[in-house]
Amino acid sequence: MSVFSAIGAILIIGLIFTLHRRRQPSYPYPPGPKGTPLVGNALDVPRDSPWFAFSRLGKEYGPLAYLNMMGQPVVVINNHKTAVNLLEKRGAIYSERYSSVMANELSG
Numbered sequence: 001m002s003v004f005s006a007i008g009a010i011l012i013i014g015l016i017f018t019l020h021r022r023r024q025p026s027y028p029y030p031p032g033p034k035g036t037p038l039v040g041n042a043l044d045v046p047r048d049s050p051w052f053a054f055s056r057l058g059k060e061y062g063p064l065a066y067l068n069m070m071g072q073p074v075v076v077i078n079n080h081k082t083a084v085n086l087l088e089k090r091g092a093i094y095s096e097r098y099s100s101v102m103a104n105e106l107s108g
Helices: 002-023 050-061 080-089 103-107
Strands: 064-069 074-077
Touching: 050 064, 050 074, 074 080
Parallel strands: none
Antiparallel strands: 064 074
8 A cells, every 4th residue: 555655646746846847937037036925026016106116126136127926927127228129129029929021011
């Protein structure tokens, strides 16, 4: 009976390890504060004036900061130059829209 329980424990540990590895992003996120389990950084950002918290994050972690808001990844951009570079110049890389060259050429 102990052989079956040992095999079951190994299978459960393997399953947990596999699920944990699958949830990790393929690329690392920018630096940011550590969050609490389940809630993440949702309690770190006030509801009435979140820009003060985001400004503080910019001073501490740089132009990009990562927050985990209850399982939802949030990247905070803290200066204009970085925002223009990421969202306007390299926006096609990050957007998940299909880009149709033929439709763009026909519509002008």
